[in-house]
Amino acid sequence: EAEVAQSPRYKITEKSQAVAFWCDPISGHATLYWYRQILGQGPELLVQFQDESVVDDSQLPKDRFSAERLKGVDSTLKIQPAELGDSAMYLCASSSLTGTVNRNSPLHFGNGTRLTVT
Amino acid sequence: GQQVMQIPQYQHVQEGEDFTTYCNSSTTLSNIQWYKQRPGGHPVFLIQLVKSGEVKKQKRLTFQFGEAKKNSSLHITATQTTDVGTYFCAGPSAGGTSYGKLTFGQGTILTVHP
Numbered sequence: 001e002a003e004v005a006q007s008p009r010y011k012i013t014e015k016s017q018a019v020a021f022w023c024d025p026i027s028g029h030a031t032l033y034w035y036r037q038i039l040g041q042g043p044e045l046l047v048q049f050q051d052e053s054v055v056d057d058s059q060l061p062k063d064r065f066s067a068e069r070l071k072g073v074d075s076t077l078k079i080q081p082a083e084l085g086d087s088a089m090y091l092c093a094s095s096s097l098t099g100t101v102n103r104n105s106p107l108h109f110g111n112g113t114r115l116t117v118t
Numbered sequence: 119g120q121q122v123m124q125i126p127q128y129q130h131v132q133e134g135e136d137f138t139t140y141c142n143s144s145t146t147l148s149n150i151q152w153y154k155q156r157p158g159g160h161p162v163f164l165i166q167l168v169k170s171g172e173v174k175k176q177k178r179l180t181f182q183f184g185e186a187k188k189n190s191s192l193h194i195t196a197t198q199t200t201d202v203g204t205y206f207c208a209g210p211s212a213g214g215t216s217y218g219k220l221t222f223g224q225g226t227i228l229t230v231h232p
Contacts, residue, residue, distance in 0.1 A: 042122075042206050042222030043161065056219055091160060104149055104210055104220060106163035 002026045004110035006092050012116045018080035021113045024073070025094030031055075033107065034067055034077050035091040043091055049075060082117045089114050120145050122209050124223035132231050137194040139226035141207035148210055150183055150190045151220065156203040164192075197230045204228070 005024040013019050025032050030051050035043035046065065048056040052072040060067065064083070069075040079086055091112045095105035121144040131137050141150065149168045153161035165174055167183035167190060174181045180193045194201055204227045208220040 040224075040227075042208075042224045044222070045211075045219060048219060104151065104166070106151065106166065107153075107161070107220065108163070109160040111160050 002108075004092055004094050004108055006110035006113055008113055009111060010114050010116075012118065013082050015084055015117050016081040018078065019082050019115060020079075021077045021090050021092075021115075023075045023077070023092030023110060025075075025092070026096075026108055029094035029096050029108070030072070031095045031105070032069055032075050033093040033095075034075070035093060035109075037089040037091055037112070039088070046077070046090075079115075082115075084117050087115055087117045120209075120211055120221050122207060122221050122223040124205075124207060124226050126226055127224065128227045128229070130229045130231065131197050133199060134196050137197050137201070137228055139192050139205050139207075139228075141190045141192075141209075141223050143188050143209050146187050148187075150187075151208045152181060152190075152192055153206045153208060153222075154203050155206065155225070159203075161206060194228075197228070199230050199232055202228060202230050 007022050011019055032049040034046045036046050037043045046060045047067045049069045052069050065079055067077045089112045091109050093107040093109045095107050123142050125140050149166055151166045152164040154164055155161045165181050170187050171185045172183040178195045182191045190207055192205055204225040206222050206225045208222045211219040211221045
């Protein structure tokens with residue numbers, strides 16, 4: 001079964017440094033999401049792309065976070081500068097369709113990048 | 119904003135016992151999805167419920183969507199050690215029914231003692 005690829009799997013960085021995460025969605029999936037999951041909590045959406053366009057970034061801390069999906073395929077999430085509170089799992093997910101009025105397409109998650117900021 | 123709440127936060131059971139987790143939304147949902155996240159893993163889609171009062175079964179798992187479409191439950195019969203993990207419900211964010219934006223509950227962590 002096709003999978004969402006993410007790298008790196010783990011990242012340790014010092015505060016104030018820059019970090020970047022990469023995601024390659026399942027081939028053909030037009031919708032890509034970046035979620036942040038703090039230990040013991042559910043995933044929280046940071047940004048959603050439809051092809052190369054941002055559909056929702058209302059929860060993205062834009063002063064330090066940026067995301068791009070230039071060719072509508074793979075995506076990069078960047079944090080600069082990293083803060084201690086950014087330590088979390090960063091999950092990328094993709095879905096094949098944006099759904100219909102009453103039905104959402106299931107999300108396919110990657111293995112995530114666990115970020116530790118020291 | 120929309121809130122999706124799950125209870126309990128933790129559940130410890132002996133193998134063979136049943137388990138239920140409940141999900142409540144502050145708003146009416148067009149649908150609800152359930153995901154399972156194994157320890158150290160990523161969330162994996164289990165099922166989606168769309169209709170009011172809908173009940174779906176997957177082997178020992180029974181999913182229910184409330185009549186008012188504001189709550190849902192997941193029941194596992196005769197738990198096994200392979201059921202260990204965190205179970206999340208997720209519903210479309212307000213105004214996001216067709217745009218795929220999901221709000222996740224905080225999850226119920228299930229531990230099964232052999």
